[in-house]
Amino acid sequence: MRALRLHKTDDGIDPRLEDVPEGDLPDGDVLLDVTHSSLNYKDGLAVSGRGKIVRGAFPFVPGIDLAGTVVDGGGSDWAPGDRVILTGWGTGENRWGGYAERARADADHLVRLPDGLSAEDAMWIGTAGLTAMLSVLALEDHSVDAGDGPVAVTGASGGVGSTATALLADAGYAVHAVTGTASAHGYLRALGAAEVVGREALATPPEAPMGRGTWAGAVDSVGGTTLASLLATTKRHGCVAACGLAGGAALETTVFPFILRGVTLAGIDSNTAPPSLRDEAWARLADAVGRGALGAVERTVISLGDVPPWAGRIVDGDTVGRVVVDVR
Numbered sequence: 001m002r003a004l005r006l007h008k009t010d011d012g013i014d015p016r017l018e019d020v021p022e023g024d025l026p027d028g029d030v031l032l033d034v035t036h037s038s039l040n041y042k043d044g045l046a047v048s049g050r051g052k053i054v055r056g057a058f059p060f061v062p063g064i065d066l067a068g069t070v071v072d073g074g075g076s077d078w079a080p081g082d083r084v085i086l087t088g089w090g091t092g093e094n095r096w097g098g099y100a101e102r103a104r105a106d107a108d109h110l111v112r113l114p115d116g117l118s119a120e121d122a123m124w125i126g127t128a129g130l131t132a133m134l135s136v137l138a139l140e141d142h143s144v145d146a147g148d149g150p151v152a153v154t155g156a157s158g159g160v161g162s163t164a165t166a167l168l169a170d171a172g173y174a175v176h177a178v179t180g181t182a183s184a185h186g187y188l189r190a191l192g193a194a195e196v197v198g199r200e201a202l203a204t205p206p207e208a209p210m211g212r213g214t215w216a217g218a219v220d221s222v223g224g225t226t227l228a229s230l231l232a233t234t235k236r237h238g239c240v241a242a243c244g245l246a247g248g249a250a251l252e253t254t255v256f257p258f259i260l261r262g263v264t265l266a267g268i269d270s271n272t273a274p275p276s277l278r279d280e281a282w283a284r285l286a287d288a289v290g291r292g293a294l295g296a297v298e299r300t301v302i303s304l305g306d307v308p309p310w311a312g313r314i315v316d317g318d319t320v321g322r323v324v325v326d327v328r
């Protein structure tokens with residue numbers, strides 16, 4: 001099988017497109033034909049060697065998302081020909097991932113590809129889109145309604161942010177898309193953002209423990225000071241779904257937003273989201289695609305060989321929307 005494998009050398013990480021014996025695939029009940037994968041921020045860090053993402057032995061096949069067809073169910077409920085998605089559970093981090101023509105997976109980690117979605121659509125959505133939908137579900141669970149006021153989406157031109165912007169706008173929320181990319185303003189409007197806000201508006205630490213209550217809710221893929229600012233400016237009983245750290249992992253805040261305004265900080269982890277929640281999220285994503293709600297989310301399709309240069313680009317913030325990898 002053809003695979004993009006990462007080799008560890010004295011100079012760092014060396015990604016090589018090579019033929020790998022199928023027998024080298026690590027354990028897993030189900031054998032899959034992989035047709036598509038995607039390029040996420042994490043993949044960018046892994047392939048460029050600019051972040052310590054890979055926790056498995058080298059040489060290693062990265063790619064945190066994959067879609068394809070079951071070849072052998074290995075005694076599980078999956079049958080040859082079933083179309084499936086695999087994201088999370090350490091895929092592309094401690095288990096071989098989607099940048100190879102074949103993969104092995106645990107049966108209970110697979111999600112059935114919903115009707116109406118192609119494998120390419122599923123990877124256009126990928127972990128980023130799943131994370132966006134899990135964030136939207138968290139806002140809904142905390143009763144953040146479209147009529148409650150503006151909802152902020154940070155890192156808005158990225159994979160998670162673009163999809164969250166489109167999903168929330170489609171559901172009738174007034175989305176304030178927060179971005180540091182001047183050239184993305186038109187794109188964010190096309191996704192349905194009611195307002196586009198410069199990243200610097202949230203980039204300085206709040207002067208007081210709480211500012212004016214502005215946001216009914218937020219989807220934050222940036223973390224750090226941005227997350228602290230969002231918490232300090234969220235309305236009573238609002239909810240901030242924290243899903244990323246594109247701007248920093250540290251969080252310096254006070255308890256005041258929580259104890260004086262009843263603000264909820266909802267953590268989002270797509271990696272270990274339970275199967276029932278994944279099924280719900282993918283069904284909602286398939287509905288959204290069916291309605292054309294994600295049509296404006298940029299889709300770039302690249303080949304396996306294109307992954308190394310694109311890995312550097314996504315880490316540099318030089319990509320817009322979602323990048324699909326056609327593995328065939």
Ligand code: NDP
Nearest residue numbers: 041155156157158159160179180181244245246247269270
């Ligand atoms: P992308 O690279 O596609 O998007 C990240 C966006 O964040 C950029 O497009 C940019 O948007 C903004 N950004 C980048 N650097 C900075 C910075 N220094 N300060 C502020 N904003 C910045 O990545 P994804 O959308 O795929 O992932 C976003 C984050 O979510 C990552 O941290 C990722 O690790 C995390 N993640 C978490 C998951 C989970 O399960 N919790 C799953 C998937 C991703 P703009 O220019 O518009 O400001």
